[in-house]
Amino acid sequence: MTTDTLEKTDYTQLIEDLAKRGRAAQRKLARASDAEKAAGLRAAAQAIRADSASILEANAKDMAAGEERGLTGAMLDRLKLDEERLEAIAGAIENVAKLPDPVGEVIDNRSSPSGFGLERVRIPIGLIGIIYESRPNVTADAAALCLRSGNAALLRGGSEAIHSNRALHAAFAKGLEEAGLPADAIQLMPTQDREAVGAMLKAAGLVDMIVPRGGKGLVARVQEDARVPVLAHLDGICHTYIHADANPDMAREIAVNAKMRRTGICGAMETLLIDSSFGEGDKVLAAIADAGCELRGDERAQKLDSRVKPATAEDWDTEYLDAILSVAVVDDIDGAMEHIAAHSSGHTEAIITDDDKAAERFLAEVDSAIVMHNASTQFADGGEFGLGAEIGIATGRLHARGPVALEGLTTYKWQVKGKGQARP
Numbered sequence: 001m002t003t004d005t006l007e008k009t010d011y012t013q014l015i016e017d018l019a020k021r022g023r024a025a026q027r028k029l030a031r032a033s034d035a036e037k038a039a040g041l042r043a044a045a046q047a048i049r050a051d052s053a054s055i056l057e058a059n060a061k062d063m064a065a066g067e068e069r070g071l072t073g074a075m076l077d078r079l080k081l082d083e084e085r086l087e088a089i090a091g092a093i094e095n096v097a098k099l100p101d102p103v104g105e106v107i108d109n110r111s112s113p114s115g116f117g118l119e120r121v122r123i124p125i126g127l128i129g130i131i132y133e134s135r136p137n138v139t140a141d142a143a144a145l146c147l148r149s150g151n152a153a154l155l156r157g158g159s160e161a162i163h164s165n166r167a168l169h170a171a172f173a174k175g176l177e178e179a180g181l182p183a184d185a186i187q188l189m190p191t192q193d194r195e196a197v198g199a200m201l202k203a204a205g206l207v208d209m210i211v212p213r214g215g216k217g218l219v220a221r222v223q224e225d226a227r228v229p230v231l232a233h234l235d236g237i238c239h240t241y242i243h244a245d246a247n248p249d250m251a252r253e254i255a256v257n258a259k260m261r262r263t264g265i266c267g268a269m270e271t272l273l274i275d276s277s278f279g280e281g282d283k284v285l286a287a288i289a290d291a292g293c294e295l296r297g298d299e300r301a302q303k304l305d306s307r308v309k310p311a312t313a314e315d316w317d318t319e320y321l322d323a324i325l326s327v328a329v330v331d332d333i334d335g336a337m338e339h340i341a342a343h344s345s346g347h348t349e350a351i352i353t354d355d356d357k358a359a360e361r362f363l364a365e366v367d368s369a370i371v372m373h374n375a376s377t378q379f380a381d382g383g384e385f386g387l388g389a390e391i392g393i394a395t396g397r398l399h400a401r402g403p404v405a406l407e408g409l410t411t412y413k414w415q416v417k418g419k420g421q422a423r424p
Contacts, residue, residue: 019206025184026152041097044175058163124150126208133214136164235345236266243353244277267380300329
């Protein structure tokens with residue numbers, strides 16, 4: 001009997017077995033040096049290159065199945081691998097290998113009143129469960145980030161990429177073994193049954209953290225059902241506010257880019273706020289509409305361009321992930337920040353202005369994971385932040401916020417170095 005035909009009652013045992021193997025591998029990984037982990041990642045990248053033919057053959061099966069199932073063009077594009085994309089995956093793994101190892105970094109050093117030394121030191125979180133959809137590159141990205149930060153990973157990809165994920169994982173694990181690292185440090189769930197995901201979410205004490213990467217339905221289910229800490233964001237309702245003192249050319253260029261560069265990513269602008277005192281709002285909206293975007297706005301926005309359709313109350317709280325944009329005209333920066341506070345998902349917000357005081361106020365008062373001045377929200381990405389890669393964007397207020405890369409996959413412990421003190 002294969003794991004794909006396991007009885008439902010067996011999934012708790014399956015997750016326990018996988019978790020125990022992962023935790024044992026993580027303890028071995030904790031003893032690996034910076035150089036050894038980097039070498040393991042380079043070997044994994046080379047194994048992916050060496051197995052490119054089998055990986056692309058597996059991806060072709062997924063693409064054929066996806067077309068038969070009627071996946072959208074955007075979904076098929078996310079799923080597709082070719083030689084260029086596979087080389088990019090291998091290159092991304094090698095880039096992670098070049099990043100500084102966060103494990104062992106001393107982030108606080110002090111002496112206690114009793115005379116012993118205190119150090120706060122970064123350590124891996126442990127075993128991280130990662131649940132994701134459609135994009136097979138996440139298999140390699142997540143594996144690389146977890147391994148570099150000393151964590152073991154239990155991966156569960158979407159059914160639409162099952163053959164691609166298995167082929168990528170097999171190559172990655174082979175590279176680790178060739179480099180002398182435990183292959184069980186990176187495991188792929190051997191079944192697509194949703195009951196196995198449920199068991200994974202409830203594996204408190206075995207799985208240390210869950211990271212969901214996917215659509216709203218997936219993330220909502222994980223957050224609702226998990227008994228394990230979750231690092232996630234639910235929506236990317238990102239705003240751009242064009243201030244009264246914005247440079248018109250800059251405002252137009254950034255607004256078009258923030259919406260239309262890639263409409264389906266979580267950092268895409270979903271709402272544009274235009275200050276009533278900004279004189280060229282009509283030109284900004286014309287440029288966005290001319291780029292092929294549907295506009296939905298309030299009454300004042302509709303007066304700026306005849307193509308703006310009336311917005312509903314639901315539009316202000318919608319992550320379109322498409323060429324659709326909500327537009328509101330606000331009286332001033334206070335009105336913009338009030339709108340953001342009421343409707344933002346806490347992901348990314350931007351202000352376009354030449355007024356440094358207004359920008360400083362916006363950056364200080366807007367409570368989102370990423371706040372920008374004179375930049376497109378499409379830059380909300382770990383690679384663009386110089387983090388090498390990211391495992392996701394976190395919008396919660398505990399642990400990590402914004403792009404989560406190596407540092408976000410660590411916690412810390414206190415090391416106490418005494419000289420024989422006994423507390424009176």
